[in-house]
Structures are given as C-alpha cells and as structure tokens.
Amino acid sequence: xxxxxxxxxxxHIRYGSHHVIKGVDINVFxxxxxxxxxASGCGKTSLLRSIAGFExxxxxxxxxxxHMVNDESMTIPPEQxxxxxxxxxxxxxxxxxxxxxxxxxxxxxxxxEKNQRVDELLEMIGMNDIGDKFPHQLSGGQQQxxxxxxxxxxxPDLLLMDEPFSGLDVELREQLASEIRNxxxxxxxxxxxxxxxxxxxFAMADKIGLLHxxxxxxxxxxxxxxxxxxxxxxxxxxxxxxxIPGQIIDxxxxxxxxxLIHGKVPxxxxxxxxxxxxxxxxxxxxxxxxxxxxxxxxxxxxGAEFLYxxxxxxxxxxxxxxxxxxxxxxxxxxGISLDMSHIVVFNCAQHG
Amino acid sequence: xxxxxxxxxxxxxxxxxxxxxxxxxxxxxxxxxHGVGDNWIHLVDTVxxxxxxxxxxxxxxxxxxxxxxxVTTAWLTSFCDxxxxxxxxxxxxxxxxxxxxxxxxxxxxxxxxxxxxxxxxREWFGWRAGDYWxxxxxxxxxxxxxxxxxxxxxxxxxxxxxxxxxxxxxLEASRSLGMGPWKSFFYIALPMARPAIITGLxxxxxxxxxxxxxxxxxxxxxxxxxxxxxxxxxxxxxxASQLASIxxxxxxxxxxxxxxSRRQARYHxxxxxQAHAQRFQLKPGRAWLAFMACLLPLLSGFALPFxxxxxxxxxxxxxxxxxxxxxxxxxxxxLAVVTSIMALCLALFMGYGQRLHNTxxxxxxxxxxSMGYAIPxxxxxIGVVIPFAWLDNSIDSWTRDQFDFxxxxxxxxxxxxxxxxxxxxxxxxxxxxxxSSLGKIKPSxxxxxxxxxxxxxxxxxxxxxxxxRSSLLTALLLVFVDILKELPATLLLRPFNFNTLAVRAYxxxxxxxxxxxxxxxxxxxxxxxxxxxxxxxxxxxNRYEP
Numbered sequence: 001x002x003x004x005x006x007x008x009x010x011x012h013i014r015y016g017s018h019h020v021i022k023g024v025d026i027n028v029f030x031x032x033x034x035x036x037x038x039a040s041g042c043g044k045t046s047l048l049r050s051i052a053g054f055e056x057x058x059x060x061x062x063x064x065x066x067h068m069v070n071d072e073s074m075t076i077p078p079e080q081x082x083x084x085x086x087x088x089x090x091x092x093x094x095x096x097x098x099x100x101x102x103x104x105x106x107x108x109x110x111x112x113e114k115n116q117r118v119d120e121l122l123e124m125i126g127m128n129d130i131g132d133k134f135p136h137q138l139s140g141g142q143q144q145x146x147x148x149x150x151x152x153x154x155x156p157d158l159l160l161m162d163e164p165f166s167g168l169d170v171e172l173r174e175q176l177a178s179e180i181r182n183x184x185x186x187x188x189x190x191x192x193x194x195x196x197x198x199x200x201x202f203a204m205a206d207k208i209g210l211l212h213x214x215x216x217x218x219x220x221x222x223x224x225x226x227x228x229x230x231x232x233x234x235x236x237x238x239x240x241x242x243x244i245p246g247q248i249i250d251x252x253x254x255x256x257x258x259x260l261i262h263g264k265v266p267x268x269x270x271x272x273x274x275x276x277x278x279x280x281x282x283x284x285x286x287x288x289x290x291x292x293x294x295x296x297x298x299x300x301x302x303g304a305e306f307l308y309x310x311x312x313x314x315x316x317x318x319x320x321x322x323x324x325x326x327x328x329x330x331x332x333x334x335g336i337s338l339d340m341s342h343i344v345v346f347n348c349a350q351h352g
Numbered sequence: 353x354x355x356x357x358x359x360x361x362x363x364x365x366x367x368x369x370x371x372x373x374x375x376x377x378x379x380x381x382x383x384x385x386h387g388v389g390d391n392w393i394h395l396v397d398t399v400x401x402x403x404x405x406x407x408x409x410x411x412x413x414x415x416x417x418x419x420x421x422x423v424t425t426a427w428l429t430s431f432c433d434x435x436x437x438x439x440x441x442x443x444x445x446x447x448x449x450x451x452x453x454x455x456x457x458x459x460x461x462x463x464x465x466x467x468x469x470x471x472x473x474r475e476w477f478g479w480r481a482g483d484y485w486x487x488x489x490x491x492x493x494x495x496x497x498x499x500x501x502x503x504x505x506x507x508x509x510x511x512x513x514x515x516x517x518x519x520x521x522x523l524e525a526s527r528s529l530g531m532g533p534w535k536s537f538f539y540i541a542l543p544m545a546r547p548a549i550i551t552g553l554x555x556x557x558x559x560x561x562x563x564x565x566x567x568x569x570x571x572x573x574x575x576x577x578x579x580x581x582x583x584x585x586x587x588x589x590x591x592a593s594q595l596a597s598i599x600x601x602x603x604x605x606x607x608x609x610x611x612x613s614r615r616q617a618r619y620h621x622x623x624x625x626q627a628h629a630q631r632f633q634l635k636p637g638r639a640w641l642a643f644m645a646c647l648l649p650l651l652s653g654f655a656l657p658f659x660x661x662x663x664x665x666x667x668x669x670x671x672x673x674x675x676x677x678x679x680x681x682x683x684x685x686x687l688a689v690v691t692s693i694m695a696l697c698l699a700l701f702m703g704y705g706q707r708l709h710n711t712x713x714x715x716x717x718x719x720x721x722s723m724g725y726a727i728p729x730x731x732x733x734i735g736v737v738i739p740f741a742w743l744d745n746s747i748d749s750w751t752r753d754q755f756d757f758x759x760x761x762x763x764x765x766x767x768x769x770x771x772x773x774x775x776x777x778x779x780x781x782x783x784x785x786x787x788s789s790l791g792k793i794k795p796s797x798x799x800x801x802x803x804x805x806x807x808x809x810x811x812x813x814x815x816x817x818x819x820x821r822s823s824l825l826t827a828l829l830l831v832f833v834d835i836l837k838e839l840p841a842t843l844l845l846r847p848f849n850f851n852t853l854a855v856r857a858y859x860x861x862x863x864x865x866x867x868x869x870x871x872x873x874x875x876x877x878x879x880x881x882x883x884x885x886x887x888x889x890x891x892x893x894n895r896y897e898p
Contacts, residue, residue, distance in 0.1 A: 054799050078802040085803045091796035095818045105804030154804065 376735025417500025453565020
C-alpha cells in the first residue's frame, strides 16, 4: 500500500489537568475522505485542530506527506503546513468579496493566475456570478461552498472540515454533503472532517473513526461501523438497536428470548456461553404470518415507515421498521421474523 | 522553536509597556514610605482635614445632583412618550462635551455682579449693589452644581441602557401582580437598573475627584488643588505625592465600586431577547412636565453656556483670533493627534498580544497598563515628573562628569513627559475600544487566515485592522478629545512657553478675562461634541429602539 498522506502517532492533548486525547494513531491515505465521529466533548475538534497546527500536542507526532509538522521538539506554525480548513462558522472574511476571499491563500500567484484559479473554483462550486458579492449577501449554503472553494484554492495537501454542515438547515445538509463529496473527489484531495452526526459521516466519508473519551474506538468503513461495531459503545452510538442476552448453543446458533438465531457466531466459545446480541431494526422483518408475535408498546411515524417498539418480556424490547401502510394499533401484536446476515455479539468470554 | 521566540516577543513587549505605564502609580504609592517632612506635618495640621471634607462634600453633592438628573431623564426618555423624546434621548448627552472648568468660567461670567443675569435683575427691579442677596457661584455649592451639570450624562447613559434592556415581561408581571406603574418603577425597574446606575455614578465621581479646573477657580480646596499648591507653591514633591496617594485611595475605592457593580450588572440582564415595554403615553400636563425635566439639564448644562461662549467669542474675535490663537490650535491638535495615534498603536499591540496568548499573565499586564484611566491628571503629572526629573538629573550629572557638557532636562522639561502622561491616563480608552472590537471578531477568522499562509502580524494587518476600521477611528477620536480637554497634567508638565487651548482658557479665566477665554473654550467644546455624536449614533442603533 502507498504511504499515508497523514500520519498521527500516539497523539496526546491535555488542557491543564484535562486529558482530552489519550494516545490516538491515525493514517489517512491519498484521496480518502476520513471522518472523526463522536459525541460533543469527545475531543474530535481538538484532534482536527492539532493537524492544522492550532492546537498544541502534549505528546505525539504528526506527519503530513513527508514533512514532520509536529513532534516533541518542534511545531510548524499553521501558515507553513499547507493544510486547508473549512470552519464551522465558515469564517469568511467580512471585509472581502467572494473573489478576494477565495484568492486570499493564493499570494504566491500573479494576478492572472489568481483570477484563473478563482474562476475555476467558482465554476466548480457552480457559482460563477457571485464573485463580487460580500459574505453577508450570501445564503448559508453559498457561504459554505465559498468556504470550501477558499480552502481548496491553494491546492492543500490536506483539507480539514470542522462540523462543516452544523450551521446549515437540515434539508440543505444532505444535498450539500453529497455535492461537496463530489467536489473533493473531483479535485482528488485528501480530506478529514469532524462531525457528531452519523448521517453526515455516512454521506461524506470513506473511512470513519469513532472517537470516545479520547480514544479511537473503531476505524473503518461506514458499512463496517454499522454492521460490525467493535464495542457496545460503537453499537449504541451508530444506528439504532437493542442488545439482548443470549446463550450460545453451537458455533452457528444462539438462543435468545426472540427464539433461535442462526448464523456464524463470532465468538471463541462453542457451548453454553452467555453473550449479548445486537439486534438492529433491519434485522427484524415484519411478517404477519410469523409465529413470533410481540406486543407493540410504542410506535413512531416516520413518513415512509413506522418504527415499532416491541416488547419481548418485562426486561427487554426490540425495534422494528415496517412500511407505513402496516399501521397496527398500540398494544396489538405484530408478527416478526429474524433476518440476520451477520451476528454481532458482545461479552462473549463469559461462561454461564 | 519559531513559536517559542514569538511568544517571548509579545510577552516581553507587553510586560515592558505595563511596567513603563505603571511607573507613575508606583512612584506615588511608594511615597507613602518616604519619611514625613515638615511640609507634610504642616499640611496635616492645617489643610488636610479641609481637603478630605471638601472632597467628600463634593462627592456627596455630585452624587445627588447626577443621580437626580441622570436617572429621571433616563427613565423619562426610556419609559415615557412625550413631545421631543427622540430629540432629548441624544441631546441629553451634550453636556458631556463641556469640560467642568469651562462651564464654571462661563457661569461665573454669567452670574457675577457685572454679568447679564444680575445686571438684568438690577435694571428690572431698580436694585443697586448691596440691595439684594444673590447666590455666590464661587463656592462649594457652585462647584457641585457645575460638576453635576456636566457629569450627569454618565448616569443618564448607563441607566438608560439598563432601562432599555429590561424586558416588558418583568414589568408586565409586576403590573399583573397588582403593582401600579409607580410602584413597578420603584420595586422592579429601579432595583434592576441599580448596578448600571452605580457604575455611571462611580464614573462621574472619578471625574469629580480628578477635577482641578473648577475647584481651583472657585477657590474650593480639595486634593487636586492641594497637590498643585504643594508642588508649585511649596516645591515639595514628596509631600505632593503623599497627598496624591491619599487621593488614590479614594480613587481605588471608586474603581472597586465600579468593577463590582459592573459584575453585578451581568446578573441583572434579562434572559433571552424580549421586547421593550410599551412607553407610557403621558397626558398633556404631565408631558409638559417631562419635557421641562429634560429641557432644563440640557439648557443649563449645554445650551446656555454654549450660547454665552459663542457671544463672547464673537465679541472678542477681533482681538483674540490672531496668529497666537492659530498656534494654540496647531499645538493642541498636533499634540492630540500624535498622542492618540500612539495610544492606538500601543492598544493594538496589547490587544492583539492578548488575543494571541490569552493567559492570565497577559490579561494582568493589560489591566496594569490601563490602570491610569481613573487616576486624576494631577496625580499622574506628579508621578511622571518625579522619576523623569531624577532621570534627567542623573544623565545630566553623568555627562557633566564625563564630557563636561550639560544635557538639561531631556525628559521632564519637554513634550515627552506630557505625551507620556497622556498615554498613562488615556491608554485605557483605546485599549477598551480595541479589546471590545477584537472580541467581536470570531477566532476562526484568525485560524482561517493562518491556514492560508499568513503570519500573526499579517493577520492583524490584513484581517483585523480592516474589519475594525471604524471602531479604531472611534478609539482615536475619543482619546483625541480627551487629550484636548485635559487641563491639570498639561498645566503641570507643559514645556516652558508651550500653550494649548485648555491651558490658555485656564490662564485667561484666572486673569478674570472670561470673555477672552471663550474662543479657546469654544474650540474645546466643539471638538467635545464629536464623541457625543458618535455615542448618540450608537444609541440610535440600539436594537431595542423602534
């Protein structure tokens, strides 16, 4: 495999006695869009800002391409790192028009080259006619695109995006996310974004790093993060689902209160071990004919579908999605069958 | 490596500035440890009690005066509707443009025996000298009136802002719980505005303590006149600075009062944004009263003295407006322009240094450097002249020893000392403006510029200064006007034969040439109107205003 564009080794960040990042290793490869995902306060923004050089490391090394930008002995200031950044509040310069905002980082080029590059970027974000407008005359989505164009203009080695969609309307986010993903891919830029919103992460990223209490809990593709969560925290944070107790019968069967679950059991234990099984809503299929009928204790209308909460027994319930024309009243019974393409279990070492 | 060096540059610079600008205060305070001289014992035995009581009476009287005028007019213009309200809400600030010593000369001229008021009374009633009693303006009561007339805008400004921030909800809640409008005012609106009112009052009282021109002219002996006399009359720097240190004690109490009430004020903010209460529509009779209540302070604090100055200026123009007068203007303007630009540059350095390295150390240093704002000009002048005179003498005796050559007074006898003392006194004004407008620029702007290849100083130059342009101009103007108005420090520290407008007005008034003083005085008042206009513009931009 090629050498990573960004290498972070054993990163620690402390604010006084507050230990925010506790030994993180990250490699991001050329052309990848990586995402640091985590709840607010998990340190993801500090980590991103340390790549740009705005945050001091208390320990660790950062290398961008072949340049060491941060280690125990030295810190390269942000202006020499060749890293572009899109800020949460966009940080467009209010006293400069769009052209000058985008050209701001192009001080090495002559005027002709500058104009050419600015036009190129305006073209790319599909906003050729707004060059002489000022930031306050733009809508949120337009400001976002200009901020991206400005960060991309100097062709940075790495593009950083800090919660790039949080300032925008919800409807706008999804559309803009895929649009921006296309632009980044088209430019062939390696990018890292930070977000607390898993949908944004899914829409944008090739690789997601889930950050929790200063550690990377899991690093992988969005699909893997959803379907193969490494820990209970990952399973709870990403997607919906419940965890119910089960007992391993053999290497292909687990007995649970929902009945027998068939599939490859990812656990060293062969017999009689107590485990916890993750059941996602998409693991259950609504089936009126099924023998397994569960009481509906809650239901949420979501437009295309209902999200039903079904009671297994006094201690456990599961979630099930059903098309919204399957409208069953509360406290009635819903038939379900299991369709688990892969089984996820936790705490599998315990013997029962 | 690169970053480390830079931190040291800002830190060292800021520490040096702070140290330099705190020298006067340190000098004054350390005088407490000097031995007690004969003059000091003499002062304690004779006049010290007078200084203390007079200063206290003055402060008490000015408190009553500024509070009654300031709070009443603030309440009327923010809670009531009457003809002229919109005009009054900015015009009531105009007396701020008139320095107390100028209004004092003017009223003396208007009210003394040969002045227009007494002449009119004599002619009207056919009285003659000695037939009637007329209040003596040159008294402590007169000083209280003069100071109250020009200092009430501080109370007006801050209490009005507090009244406007009060939400309609709170007052409506009070009304719905059975309180009438008057009771609601005394139990709700007034207590909620109290911290702001006290902040305004402490600013007015600081000015009262700092006043030299008025009390000197009215013959009221206070600390500032006492310091001046001990310094010029007795030539005793040590006793003068010991007096000054007692005055500083008073000032520090006021600073603590101001700081404390500012902090309190934060807890009295309404939660969330709410609409301002509906104004009371006053009935004609009451509206008339409200109109008069606002008109009187405006007339007596600005319109009357200003008209009198104008009349005098026109009367004496032929004699007074000459080349000397133009020299006066050029002196004053160039001094004020140069110093305010220097103050702004220092403030930018300090404000930006603090933004780059926002540590307790930097914050403390900025506070230390801008300590001078509450300290009377007389005190600063003493605190500047003592160390500079020492420095001059040391240099002089050294060059005499080494080269048999006398340097004379390099620092204390030149404009250097004057400019330095202005900076000590007014640096806080520009630091305050720079800090607040820098604070409004989001930190992500800095990061964005840095990530696009700019060094910290380039960020200041290309991002911050262009964005802050208009508030920097305001900062420049505020300091400019303050310097133009400043009297005692200029009087004490100006080089021989160097005159400014303020000093010239003082000298002419002291020679009882009140009418001749008017042309210099009116120049000061006219420039003083500039910040008032700026202030009223910022008021009319207030988001609570319809």
